[in-house]
Amino acid sequence: MEEVNQRIQREMEERVARYRDASPEEIDHRLRELDHEWDTERTLEANAATLAFTGSALALTSDRRWAWLPLVVTGFLFQHALQGWCPPLPIIRRLGFRTIHEIDRERQALRALRGGFRRSAPSAPRSDVAEERFAGAAAR
Incomplete structure:
Protein backbone atom coordinates (compact mmCIF):
# COMPACT_ATOMS: atom_id res chain seq x y z
CA MET A 1 0.00 0.00 0.00
CA GLU A 2 2.91 2.35 0.68
CA GLU A 3 3.97 1.98 -2.95
CA VAL A 4 0.50 3.15 -4.07
CA ASN A 5 0.64 6.14 -1.70
CA GLN A 6 4.08 7.11 -3.02
CA ARG A 7 2.90 6.81 -6.64
CA ILE A 8 -0.10 9.06 -5.96
CA GLN A 9 2.14 11.60 -4.20
CA ARG A 10 4.71 11.54 -7.03
CA GLU A 11 1.99 12.02 -9.67
CA MET A 12 0.63 15.02 -7.78
CA GLU A 13 4.09 16.58 -7.51
CA GLU A 14 4.65 16.06 -11.25
CA ARG A 15 1.30 17.69 -12.06
CA VAL A 16 2.09 20.71 -9.89
CA ALA A 17 5.55 21.01 -11.48
CA ARG A 18 3.94 21.18 -14.95
CA TYR A 19 1.99 24.24 -13.80
CA ARG A 20 5.02 26.24 -12.57
CA ASP A 21 5.06 28.38 -15.72
CA ALA A 22 1.34 28.19 -16.45
CA SER A 23 -0.90 31.20 -16.73
CA PRO A 24 -3.35 31.99 -13.94
CA GLU A 25 -6.17 30.93 -16.28
CA GLU A 26 -4.59 27.51 -16.82
CA ILE A 27 -4.17 27.08 -13.08
CA ASP A 28 -7.79 28.16 -12.53
CA HIS A 29 -8.87 25.51 -15.04
CA ARG A 30 -6.98 22.84 -13.12
CA LEU A 31 -8.49 24.08 -9.84
CA ARG A 32 -11.96 23.69 -11.35
CA GLU A 33 -11.03 20.14 -12.40
CA LEU A 34 -9.99 19.41 -8.82
CA ASP A 35 -13.38 20.67 -7.61
CA HIS A 36 -14.97 17.83 -9.59
CA GLU A 37 -12.49 15.07 -8.74
CA TRP A 38 -13.98 12.18 -6.79
CA PHE A 97 -8.48 7.78 -6.29
CA ARG A 98 -7.03 10.25 -3.83
CA THR A 99 -8.10 11.31 -0.38
CA ILE A 100 -9.68 14.73 0.05
CA HIS A 101 -6.49 15.81 1.86
CA GLU A 102 -4.34 14.83 -1.13
CA ILE A 103 -6.62 16.75 -3.49
CA ASP A 104 -6.50 19.75 -1.15
CA ARG A 105 -2.69 19.60 -1.06
CA GLU A 106 -2.58 19.91 -4.84
CA ARG A 107 -5.16 22.70 -4.70
CA GLN A 108 -3.06 24.66 -2.16
CA ALA A 109 0.13 24.17 -4.17
CA LEU A 110 -1.56 25.45 -7.33
CA ARG A 111 -2.99 28.46 -5.52
CA ALA A 112 0.48 29.27 -4.22
CA LEU A 113 1.89 29.01 -7.76
CA ARG A 114 -0.85 31.26 -9.06
CA GLY A 115 0.30 33.86 -6.59
CA GLY A 116 -2.61 34.05 -4.26
CA PHE A 117 -5.50 32.35 -2.65
CA ARG A 118 -8.34 34.07 -4.47
CA ARG A 119 -11.37 31.98 -5.24
CA SER A 120 -11.12 30.04 -8.48
CA ALA A 121 -14.82 30.10 -9.33
CA PRO A 122 -15.40 32.41 -12.31
CA SER A 123 -18.58 33.76 -10.72
CA ALA A 124 -16.87 34.58 -7.42
CA PRO A 125 -17.07 38.31 -6.71
CA ARG A 126 -13.69 40.00 -6.54
CA SER A 127 -12.91 43.47 -5.28
CA ASP A 128 -11.02 45.96 -7.44
CA VAL A 129 -8.20 46.00 -4.88
CA ALA A 130 -7.82 42.22 -5.08
CA GLU A 131 -7.84 42.38 -8.88
CA GLU A 132 -5.14 45.08 -8.86
CA ARG A 133 -2.95 43.05 -6.49
CA PHE A 134 -3.42 39.95 -8.62
CA ALA A 135 -2.61 41.86 -11.81
CA GLY A 136 0.50 43.31 -10.18
CA ALA A 137 1.67 39.90 -9.00
CA ALA A 138 1.00 38.36 -12.42
CA ALA A 139 3.03 41.06 -14.16
CA ARG A 140 6.15 40.23 -12.15
Whole structure:
Protein backbone atom coordinates (compact mmCIF):
# COMPACT_ATOMS: atom_id res chain seq x y z
CA MET A 1 0.00 0.00 0.00
CA GLU A 2 2.91 2.35 0.68
CA GLU A 3 3.97 1.98 -2.95
CA VAL A 4 0.50 3.15 -4.07
CA ASN A 5 0.64 6.14 -1.70
CA GLN A 6 4.08 7.11 -3.02
CA ARG A 7 2.90 6.81 -6.64
CA ILE A 8 -0.10 9.06 -5.96
CA GLN A 9 2.14 11.60 -4.20
CA ARG A 10 4.71 11.54 -7.03
CA GLU A 11 1.99 12.02 -9.67
CA MET A 12 0.63 15.02 -7.78
CA GLU A 13 4.09 16.58 -7.51
CA GLU A 14 4.65 16.06 -11.25
CA ARG A 15 1.30 17.69 -12.06
CA VAL A 16 2.09 20.71 -9.89
CA ALA A 17 5.55 21.01 -11.48
CA ARG A 18 3.94 21.18 -14.95
CA TYR A 19 1.99 24.24 -13.80
CA ARG A 20 5.02 26.24 -12.57
CA ASP A 21 5.06 28.38 -15.72
CA ALA A 22 1.34 28.19 -16.45
CA SER A 23 -0.90 31.20 -16.73
CA PRO A 24 -3.35 31.99 -13.94
CA GLU A 25 -6.17 30.93 -16.28
CA GLU A 26 -4.59 27.51 -16.82
CA ILE A 27 -4.17 27.08 -13.08
CA ASP A 28 -7.79 28.16 -12.53
CA HIS A 29 -8.87 25.51 -15.04
CA ARG A 30 -6.98 22.84 -13.12
CA LEU A 31 -8.49 24.08 -9.84
CA ARG A 32 -11.96 23.69 -11.35
CA GLU A 33 -11.03 20.14 -12.40
CA LEU A 34 -9.99 19.41 -8.82
CA ASP A 35 -13.38 20.67 -7.61
CA HIS A 36 -14.97 17.83 -9.59
CA GLU A 37 -12.49 15.07 -8.74
CA TRP A 38 -13.98 12.18 -6.79
CA ASP A 39 -12.10 11.39 -3.59
CA THR A 40 -11.82 7.96 -1.94
CA GLU A 41 -14.73 8.60 0.44
CA ARG A 42 -17.15 9.61 -2.29
CA THR A 43 -16.09 6.68 -4.46
CA LEU A 44 -16.45 4.21 -1.59
CA GLU A 45 -19.88 5.56 -0.67
CA ALA A 46 -21.16 5.56 -4.27
CA ASN A 47 -19.96 2.00 -4.89
CA ALA A 48 -21.38 0.79 -1.58
CA ALA A 49 -24.75 2.39 -2.28
CA THR A 50 -24.85 0.87 -5.75
CA LEU A 51 -24.00 -2.62 -4.50
CA ALA A 52 -26.37 -2.40 -1.53
CA PHE A 53 -29.24 -1.22 -3.73
CA THR A 54 -28.54 -3.87 -6.37
CA GLY A 55 -28.29 -6.64 -3.77
CA SER A 56 -31.52 -5.52 -2.11
CA ALA A 57 -33.37 -5.34 -5.42
CA LEU A 58 -32.11 -8.79 -6.45
CA ALA A 59 -33.04 -10.24 -3.05
CA LEU A 60 -36.57 -8.88 -3.37
CA THR A 61 -37.15 -9.77 -7.02
CA SER A 62 -34.93 -12.73 -7.84
CA ASP A 63 -33.47 -14.78 -5.01
CA ARG A 64 -33.32 -13.89 -1.35
CA ARG A 65 -29.75 -15.20 -1.15
CA TRP A 66 -28.72 -11.89 -2.73
CA ALA A 67 -29.43 -10.33 0.69
CA TRP A 68 -25.85 -11.21 1.68
CA LEU A 69 -24.54 -8.50 -0.66
CA PRO A 70 -26.03 -5.45 1.12
CA LEU A 71 -25.11 -7.01 4.46
CA VAL A 72 -21.46 -7.33 3.49
CA VAL A 73 -21.33 -3.88 1.90
CA THR A 74 -22.92 -2.11 4.85
CA GLY A 75 -20.58 -4.04 7.15
CA PHE A 76 -17.64 -2.64 5.18
CA LEU A 77 -19.07 0.87 5.50
CA PHE A 78 -19.47 0.42 9.23
CA GLN A 79 -15.89 -0.87 9.50
CA HIS A 80 -14.71 2.17 7.54
CA ALA A 81 -16.64 4.50 9.85
CA LEU A 82 -15.05 2.92 12.93
CA GLN A 83 -11.51 2.26 11.70
CA GLY A 84 -11.04 4.52 8.67
CA TRP A 85 -10.26 1.45 6.58
CA CYS A 86 -12.15 -1.35 4.84
CA PRO A 87 -11.25 -4.06 2.29
CA PRO A 88 -12.35 -2.12 -0.85
CA LEU A 89 -10.18 0.89 0.05
CA PRO A 90 -6.86 -0.52 -1.25
CA ILE A 91 -8.57 -1.31 -4.57
CA ILE A 92 -9.92 2.23 -4.81
CA ARG A 93 -6.46 3.62 -4.07
CA ARG A 94 -4.82 1.39 -6.69
CA LEU A 95 -7.30 2.78 -9.21
CA GLY A 96 -5.81 6.21 -8.48
CA PHE A 97 -8.48 7.78 -6.29
CA ARG A 98 -7.03 10.25 -3.83
CA THR A 99 -8.10 11.31 -0.38
CA ILE A 100 -9.68 14.73 0.05
CA HIS A 101 -6.49 15.81 1.86
CA GLU A 102 -4.34 14.83 -1.13
CA ILE A 103 -6.62 16.75 -3.49
CA ASP A 104 -6.50 19.75 -1.15
CA ARG A 105 -2.69 19.60 -1.06
CA GLU A 106 -2.58 19.91 -4.84
CA ARG A 107 -5.16 22.70 -4.70
CA GLN A 108 -3.06 24.66 -2.16
CA ALA A 109 0.13 24.17 -4.17
CA LEU A 110 -1.56 25.45 -7.33
CA ARG A 111 -2.99 28.46 -5.52
CA ALA A 112 0.48 29.27 -4.22
CA LEU A 113 1.89 29.01 -7.76
CA ARG A 114 -0.85 31.26 -9.06
CA GLY A 115 0.30 33.86 -6.59
CA GLY A 116 -2.61 34.05 -4.26
CA PHE A 117 -5.50 32.35 -2.65
CA ARG A 118 -8.34 34.07 -4.47
CA ARG A 119 -11.37 31.98 -5.24
CA SER A 120 -11.12 30.04 -8.48
CA ALA A 121 -14.82 30.10 -9.33
CA PRO A 122 -15.40 32.41 -12.31
CA SER A 123 -18.58 33.76 -10.72
CA ALA A 124 -16.87 34.58 -7.42
CA PRO A 125 -17.07 38.31 -6.71
CA ARG A 126 -13.69 40.00 -6.54
CA SER A 127 -12.91 43.47 -5.28
CA ASP A 128 -11.02 45.96 -7.44
CA VAL A 129 -8.20 46.00 -4.88
CA ALA A 130 -7.82 42.22 -5.08
CA GLU A 131 -7.84 42.38 -8.88
CA GLU A 132 -5.14 45.08 -8.86
CA ARG A 133 -2.95 43.05 -6.49
CA PHE A 134 -3.42 39.95 -8.62
CA ALA A 135 -2.61 41.86 -11.81
CA GLY A 136 0.50 43.31 -10.18
CA ALA A 137 1.67 39.90 -9.00
CA ALA A 138 1.00 38.36 -12.42
CA ALA A 139 3.03 41.06 -14.16
CA ARG A 140 6.15 40.23 -12.15
